[in-house]
Amino acid sequence: MHEQVERAEHGRAQDRGVVVTAGQDWAGSVMLVLASSIGGIGQHVASLAAGLSQAGCAVTVCGPAATEEHFRFTDRGARFHPVEIPANPHPSDMRAVRQVRAQLAAVRPDVVHAHGLRAGMAAALARPTCPLVVTWHNAPLRAGLRGRVHTLIERIVARSSTVTLGASADLVARARAVGSADARLAPVAAPVPRRTRRSTASVRAGLGVPDGAPLILSVGRLHEQKAYDLLVSVAARWRELTPTPRVLIAGEGPSYLDLAAQISQLRAPVTLLGHRNDVGDLIAAADLGVVTSVWEARQLFAQEALSGGLPLVATAVGGIPELVGDGAVLIEPNDPDGLDTAVRKLLADPQARAALAERGRAQAATWPDEAATMSELRDIYAELTGRAGRG
Structure with a gap:
């Protein structure tokens, strides 16, 4: 019974009685996936979790338990499910894929949005039936075998994603080069200025x-x-x-x-x-x-x-x-x-x-704020869910 209630609250928009429309009116169900982070990626996901929740979206975050401790996604209106996705390839990766797949079955989101290639790989291998968006935040710097493995991961993630978002123009170009069918510049809000507490x-x-x-x-x-x-x-x-x-x-x-x-x-x-x-x-x-x-x-x-x-x-x-x-x-x-x-x-x-x-x-002062970023991102989600519905 509990699982049925949870699905009704956090499942796809039509299951929750939500009418999904374009842009700022879009209020679907989103699963955000991230790997280990103590910096910019985690802060960005926390910002998205807060903004999407405030907009009426049902938000689930899947990531390492330490990210919830650091960024407090649940305090921002999201559900959190621990999935240990380390920063580098690890024998436990397939366990993370199974955990993401289980959450996909339980939550049934309208959109999966993974952040970073490690999270993108876990999400891609979990094979969601809904649109998959992956934001690329970093470029590979390693040469040799590790560099080749990273390029292979890039290729798999790029070709598995419905849309690839790059945090910079060079990442968009790289995603296209390795096979992304739809690569765009990511909407990323400027960070909220930190308060000063001491002189x-x-x-x-x-x-x-x-x-x-x-x-x-x-x-x-x-x-x-x-x-x-x-x-x-x-x-x-x-x-x-x-x-x-x-x-x-x-x-x-x-x-x-x-x-x-x-x-x-x-x-x-x-x-x-x-x-x-x-x-x-x-x-x-x-x-x-x-x-x-x-x-x-x-x-x-x-x-x-x-x-x-x-x-x-x-x-x-x-x-x-x-x-x-x-x-x-x-x-x-x-x-x-x-x-x-x-x-x-x-x-x-x-x-x-x-x-x-x-x-x-x-x-x-020229950088987009949270409201502009959230509007653009919801436009993308609305476009993809509308496209999936027509398909």
């Missing part, structure tokens, strides 16, 4: 930053993609500056021990902060933000920096140039001299930093 002086004092010392900030997962080893090596050069800048890196990840050893060996003025819940305070207290990644789509910290008025130096990779426009200083990836020069120039010129911050705020 700049108290934040800097708590971090042990001396008065007058420039504070340089980067936020992201400690992973080779972020090229934080480059930032550490260049930061070691800045010891010669007076006062010496302090570099803070907020985030967790597999590169922590290697970075800590590098910082110690080079005596670089860098502190690894680990995971932080006060990123808004850190942005407000910093003088300059830095992104050194070798690839990004819509990099979360870049968005938060520009929205928060923090001057930013970032690598011109992936979706970053189209994201930041003229609101950041762009440098080439893997270019230590370019990073060094850009940072030194901005630290020496407060007026240039202020002008850059102003351009950054102006650029951030």
